[in-house]
Amino acid sequence: MAAITIENVGKTYAGGVPAVQGIDLNIRDGEFVVLVGPSGCGKSTLLRMIAGLEEITEGTVRIGDRVVNRLEPAERDIAMVFQNYALYPHMTVRQNLSYGLKNRGTPRDEIVRRVDEAARILEIGAYLDRKPRALSGGQRQRVAMGRAIVREPSAFLFDEPLSNLDAKLRVTMRGEIRTLQRRLGTTSVYVTHDQLEAMTMADRLVVLRQGRIEQVGTPLDVYRNPVSTFVAQFIGSPSMNLMSGTVRAGEVRVADAVYPAPGVPDGAVTVGLRPEDFALVPGGARAGMPARLVNIEELGSQRLGYFRVGGETVVASFPAGQVLSTEMTLYPDLSRLHLFGADERRIDPAPLRAGAV
Amino acid sequence: MVENHRWLDVLAHLTLILGVVIVAFPVYIAVVASTHEPADFVSGLIPLLPGDNAVATYASVLEGGVSSQMSVPILTMLKNSLIMAVLIAVGKIVISVLSAYAIVYFRFPFRQLAFWMIFVTLMLPVEVRIVPTFQVVADLGMLNSYAGLTIPLIASATATFLFRQVFLTIPDELMEAARIDGAGPMKFFRDILLPLSRTNIAALFVILFIYGWNQYLWPILITTDAGFYTIVAGIKRMADVVDSEPLWNYIMATAVLAMLPPVIVVIAMQRLFVKGLVETEK
Numbered sequence: 001m002a003a004i005t006i007e008n009v010g011k012t013y014a015g016g017v018p019a020v021q022g023i024d025l026n027i028r029d030g031e032f033v034v035l036v037g038p039s040g041c042g043k044s045t046l047l048r049m050i051a052g053l054e055e056i057t058e059g060t061v062r063i064g065d066r067v068v069n070r071l072e073p074a075e076r077d078i079a080m081v082f083q084n085y086a087l088y089p090h091m092t093v094r095q096n097l098s099y100g101l102k103n104r105g106t107p108r109d110e111i112v113r114r115v116d117e118a119a120r121i122l123e124i125g126a127y128l129d130r131k132p133r134a135l136s137g138g139q140r141q142r143v144a145m146g147r148a149i150v151r152e153p154s155a156f157l158f159d160e161p162l163s164n165l166d167a168k169l170r171v172t173m174r175g176e177i178r179t180l181q182r183r184l185g186t187t188s189v190y191v192t193h194d195q196l197e198a199m200t201m202a203d204r205l206v207v208l209r210q211g212r213i214e215q216v217g218t219p220l221d222v223y224r225n226p227v228s229t230f231v232a233q234f235i236g237s238p239s240m241n242l243m244s245g246t247v248r249a250g251e252v253r254v255a256d257a258v259y260p261a262p263g264v265p266d267g268a269v270t271v272g273l274r275p276e277d278f279a280l281v282p283g284g285a286r287a288g289m290p291a292r293l294v295n296i297e298e299l300g301s302q303r304l305g306y307f308r309v310g311g312e313t314v315v316a317s318f319p320a321g322q323v324l325s326t327e328m329t330l331y332p333d334l335s336r337l338h339l340f341g342a343d344e345r346r347i348d349p350a351p352l353r354a355g356a357v
Numbered sequence: 358m359v360e361n362h363r364w365l366d367v368l369a370h371l372t373l374i375l376g377v378v379i380v381a382f383p384v385y386i387a388v389v390a391s392t393h394e395p396a397d398f399v400s401g402l403i404p405l406l407p408g409d410n411a412v413a414t415y416a417s418v419l420e421g422g423v424s425s426q427m428s429v430p431i432l433t434m435l436k437n438s439l440i441m442a443v444l445i446a447v448g449k450i451v452i453s454v455l456s457a458y459a460i461v462y463f464r465f466p467f468r469q470l471a472f473w474m475i476f477v478t479l480m481l482p483v484e485v486r487i488v489p490t491f492q493v494v495a496d497l498g499m500l501n502s503y504a505g506l507t508i509p510l511i512a513s514a515t516a517t518f519l520f521r522q523v524f525l526t527i528p529d530e531l532m533e534a535a536r537i538d539g540a541g542p543m544k545f546f547r548d549i550l551l552p553l554s555r556t557n558i559a560a561l562f563v564i565l566f567i568y569g570w571n572q573y574l575w576p577i578l579i580t581t582d583a584g585f586y587t588i589v590a591g592i593k594r595m596a597d598v599v600d601s602e603p604l605w606n607y608i609m610a611t612a613v614l615a616m617l618p619p620v621i622v623v624i625a626m627q628r629l630f631v632k633g634l635v636e637t638e639k
Contacts, residue, residue: 051537088535088548100538103544104539
């Protein structure tokens with residue numbers, strides 16, 4: 001168990017291409033932090049720098065109170081779960097689990113105890129004498145988890161461990177990983193490009209973009225108060241609708257409707273609205289946006305309507321069974337209206353700030 | 358085959374049978390020749406059916422009783438060939454697996470250069486560099502020794518290249534997992550890489566054993582001491598008689614015996630051999 005402190009960490013590859021820059025992050029003891037971002041955002045590089053598989057060009061990484069910059073991966077007291085599991089194909093599951101302990105000189109009966117314990121927790125006892133190739137994807141994933149558990153490390157590092165599983169198993173496994181992590185209380189850093197995985201698993205989300213941290217926060221905080229259009233679009237599915245609008249004298253005009261935006265400087269803005277923040281009936285003093293229905297997607301529990309609104313496509317979600325017609329008016333929930341400036345950064349209108357949090 | 362016509366099957370079989378006949382016929386003649394009297398073979402009419410002299414021929418060949426033409430007992434030559442083939446095969450595998458490991462897994466200065474230099478030596482087989490190589494071996498006093506027979510043939514670009522390809526198919530994550538598991542470079546090599554390339558090593562051993570066994574020019578050049586004659590070179594010496602007809606039945610009997618060890622190696626390691634050549638999943 002340990003906190004991980006990352007200070008001003010950067011990675012520059014040969015040729016001067018910066019992959020990761022100026023990362024500051026404090027991961028608390030026992031916390032489950034998810035690094036999320038599109039491919040090429042540097043999330044795996046950051047994780048591999050914590051693991052010691054990638055050299056740290058600048059800054060320091062601390063695990064517990066030790067600076068680990070110069071330590072070999074094996075000396076950092078971490079365990080890693082890889083995307084393709086990286087199980088040793090020629091060893092049985094038992095040998096896979098005990099290999100690291102054996103290298104460390106752990107006494108034989110202690111190895112047996114820990115392997116049995118891990119096998120019990122993960123319910124892989126029946127396959128201990130099989131080779132990885134005789135296991136299904138989900139079972140291999142468990143063995144990979146087991147290899148991490150037996151080490152009893154101060155931190156788990158996960159590098160997209162669920163990407164190779166089918167959708168259904170992924171949902172099950174993400175629950176299991178989270179339950180297991182809570183039970184063991186081990187600090188965990190988890191890398192994924194799947195925003196849903198990130199949202200559902202994280203204590204705190206770290207959204208990365210082009211090697212820099214874009215936003216850090218709890219999943220709900222990031223969801224409700226995205227700091228930029230990038231985060232707004234990346235987190236949430238279907239992603240947030242972004243429409244172009246103009247602010248003049250404390251009011252924003254978007255798609256022929258005008259909404260209050262007190263304290264926002266005049267100029268072009270991007271107006272963000274999540275699909276679930278539309279209603280079909282006016283509430284209070286809200287103005288509606290005239291919309292033409294283009295397509296409907298049925299999700300079972302809800303239906304998604306795709307509309308043309310003032311030349312832009314807008315997605316809105318409604319409860320299942322909601323009747324939709326070709327010409328309608330959409331009424332946005334003003335407390336959930338997001339404004340982004342020309343620099344794509346969030347602008348909080350003065351009175352709305354309280355309601356938005 | 359995409360289509361499944363009967364005549365296509367017949368045609369395919371005929372083609373294959375023809376191929377087998379072409380390949381196997383000389384071997385058959387050798388076996389037949391070893392069962393006849395020496396004179397039968399040079400009478401102008403080559404016999405196509407086995408004769409009745411087989412037992413006598415093989416017995417005297419094995420006893421080394423044909424003193425006029427065989428100064429060295431065949432068992433000594435078989436032993437020399439065996440030592441040479443095994444040393445070459447093992448030496449080539451050890452050296453190439455180590456150099457491939459260095460090239461694939463270590464970042465050292467001039468790594469690419471080292472790889473390409475090894476690769477370029479592919480274009481210089483023993484026959485091309487045989488004169489300078491002989492000079493070096495002679496200067497080192499390695500004529501008429503097992504060292505002289507094997508060392509110049511051991512360095513192998515082909516095997517290095519093959520192991521490089523094998524190692525490249527092994528996912529990097531495996532190495533990283535081993536690093537996290539506390540396995541140093543040699544431990545990773547011994548515990549992970551070697552077991553994973555087991556089938557490739559076996560396949561290569563078969564190929565290299567036969568390569569070493571069939572060495573002809575080099576042993577002839579550097580062995581003058583009869584105690585170091587190898588069997589393949591020995592056959593040539595048997596045919597090289599000046600004052601009488603070569604005893605073809607004995608020569609062919611020796612050739613047949615010389616074929617046996619490689620055949621045994623191939624049969625014994627066939628399963629691993631095929632696996633090593635076709636297996637891709639790591």
